[in-house]
Amino acid sequence: MTKNDARGGVALWRRIADEIRLDIIGGKVSSGEQLPTEAALAQRFAANRHTVRRAFAVLAEEGVVRAEQGRGTFVNSARRLSYRIGRRTRFSEGLAGQVQDMHGELLSTRLENANASVARGLGLRPGTRVTRLERLSHADGRPLSRGTSWFPYQRFPDIAAVFGRTGSLTQAFAELGITDYSRASTRISARYGTPDEIRDIGLVPGSVMLVTEIVDVDADDRPIQYALTRFPADRLELVV
Template sequence: MTREAARVQRRSGIALWRQIADRIRLAIGAGEFSERLPPEVDLAERFGVNRHTVRSAISALVQEGVLRAEQGRGTFIERKRKLAYPIGARTRFSEGLQGQTRDRRGILLAHEVVEADQTTIEALGLSEGATVVRLETLSEADGRPISRATSFFPAHRFGNIEGHYAETGSITSALKAYGVPDYFRRSTVISARHASDADLADLKLSPGAIVLVTVYVNVDPDGKPVQFSETRFAADVVELSVS
């Protein structure tokens, strides 16, 4: 949609190879190169840098799984389109990617019962000193990590939710086990930032990658808050769709 300025910025604190890697990834997402990347020499000229700098960028994208280089033949695109993740009153991870992927699952990374901090108390409508179950989870689609979430559930109502989640890999199923037949999203706040070290590792991103962050509250049919959560999506793989 927007025609990109070709030049790249020097001494900006972002290495040229990283700027170029970001641009190539973006261009691929926009469907710019159909199948094969232009030769390194052409790209170098296009970005106004040395061929070796382009090679560093390509090598990073190969590491990421976006490109595949073959000596003598060329450099080819391995993964193309972004996944569209819908957000609305009935957002669920499992329903979210209907038809876009085959295999989906949620993985429990860690869990803990803690005293709720001020933010969580307000979000879940708890009283001072209440405890919550914290779940650290990772969601995968087709074996590729998609999102990383930190969720809080009131401990008095969802005492052992980590067990149900670990078993089923689904928040929807885990809540059902506690007699919550259905739930709705009350609010979502979306922001973007550079990924933290931990998220980089879990989402298998390269340093400097961007994450889309959604902070939200889910409520049961009576309007009672059941879940307060922050989810981080890899911005180069996922886009959010509000309907």
């Protein structure tokens, strides 16, 4: 129990990679700029040069940096997306102007009984039938979010089919008679990605995820959607 706790179960190369990536994403070092040399970083992190090299290998594979023999290592990539959230912001609007192409993918649908969280979110009794949708969204070809939504089955028995056809939640609601809805609550938390999320979004284990837990209501303040959406924290921030 000496160095175990000091490392906290996170490999040094991983922490070095995270810190450098954060400097890049946060704009501390600009695109194209040269990073400190491997030797300098080894000293800064009190690590061996090979450990720094391993961190760089990961960042290079992610496309964040690019090493050139004899010259140095350079920043390759852009900044983090800002996703604007508000009472009336629709999903794709929140990233307007930051991405070229944005599209969603319906992974699966299921009819199930509401657990305690879902029931509370939708204002139903636990056990009530709900439709569950698993979604994956892409921005400029890269997976950006992994969402799970629940809808009251009694009120929207066909929402899975309609959403699957239209691909848009706003449009699906419109066809089902909901012309207007808004965000009733947003809870934001952060945690490590689960193995499933890592697979779906294409991350490495231990990636940090931003999680939003939202409830949408219709014009009469009746809940119509409860959703959990997970974003990779190094690709996106939320703006309230």
